[in-house]
Amino acid sequence: MFTAQVKGSVTSTSKHASLKGARLLIVQPGEPLSGQPNGFAQIAVDVLGAAIGAQVLVSGDGRGVQDMLKAGRDCPVRLAIVALVDRSLSQ
Amino acid sequence: MIIAKVIGKVVATMKEPGFQSKKLVVVHAHIIKEGRLVPGQTVIVANDDLGAGEGDLVAVTQGSSARLAPGMKNCPTDAVVIALIDRIDAEGKVVFHKG
Amino acid sequence: MYMARIIGRVEARIRSPGLEAHRLVLLQPLDFNEQPIRWSLIATDLTGAATGSLVAFEEGREAANPYDPSLPVDACVVAVVDDFRYHP
Numbered sequence A: 001m002f003t004a005q006v007k008g009s010v011t012s013t014s015k016h017a018s019l020k021g022a023r024l025l026i027v028q029p030g031e032p033l034s035g036q037p038n039g040f041a042q043i044a045v046d047v048l049g050a051a052i053g054a055q056v057l058v059s060g061d062g063r064g065v066q067d068m069l070k071a072g073r074d075c076p077v078r079l080a081i082v083a084l085v086d087r088s089l090s091q
Numbered sequence B: 001m002i003i004a005k006v007i008g009k010v011v012a013t014m015k016e017p018g019f020q021s022k023k024l025v026v027v028h029a030h031i032i033k034e035g036r037l038v039p040g041q042t043v044i045v046a047n048d049d050l051g052a053g054e055g056d057l058v059a060v061t062q063g064s065s066a067r068l069a070p071g072m073k074n075c076p077t078d079a080v081v082i083a084l085i086d087r088i089d090a091e092g093k094v095v096f097h098k099g
Numbered sequence C: 001m002y003m004a005r006i007i008g009r010v011e012a013r014i015r016s017p018g019l020e021a022h023r024l025v026l027l028q029p030l031d032f033n034e035q036p037i038r039w040s041l042i043a044t045d046l047t048g049a050a051t052g053s054l055v056a057f058e059e060g061r062e063a064a065n066p067y068d069p070s071l072p073v074d075a076c077v078v079a080v081v082d083d084f085r086y087h088p
Helices: A062-068 B063-068
Strands: A002-011 A023-030 A042-046 A055-059 A080-084 B002-010 B023-033 B036-048 B057-062 B079-084 B087-090 B093-097 C002-011 C024-030 C041-045 C054-059 C075-080 C083-086
Touching (some): A002 A042, A023 A055, A062 A080, B002 B036, B002 C041, B023 B057, B036 B057, B036 B093, B057 B063, B063 B079, B087 C024, C024 C054, C024 C075
Parallel strands (some): A042 A080
Antiparallel strands (some): A002 A023, A023 A042, B002 B023, B057 B079, B087 B093, B087 C002, C002 C024, C024 C041
């Protein structure tokens, strides 16, 4: 999993049927403690209602995405926002 | 999938059982850059059941999807040739045509 | 998923069994300023999007999920991007 900042959203009419009604957000991965951007922004499914600018936790569990969307095993998406991060601290 | 050119083969006698009687080719990844087909950075070994020969341009599937190819279920591979490429059109031009 | 533009297509008569009927497109991944990132790649396409279209694609094992019986696919166009909002 990685932490990320929500940077925007994507709209799509023509898409895989399993994504009907799914909210697609642009997330910029960051270093978990400093928040320093890390790699390219990607598109993740959101069922938690994350706001633009929010810090989130993103998981790459495709099975989890299917469960969150109540979609079948044919759903071809890996990334989903699984938590809204309050803070991440070093020990 | 990546575009790759077949540049060789790997011959091995002692193999994990899943690799028995499986052909292995060495492929060099290629990319489309500024409307041209150019060599990429990586050279990998892939399974091939389609009869790819040296110099052929092929499409290679990598990762756990490779084992979804027919006959690969019990082969612990992570790369397989899934097509022999005849032609590539990119950015309005024919960038590769076989033969 | 990453965003990409469909920059072309790939023709291949000899394919892994089951893949014959599927369209193979050439993708150039883009960042959300629409600048090229990473390298071009081949993907199957579920959307019928035209060359030049902006799309979202998935990679890895998930890209094979739509296909039953399964196919050896590691990249697949999942959605046509109508519009996106990006606040850098």
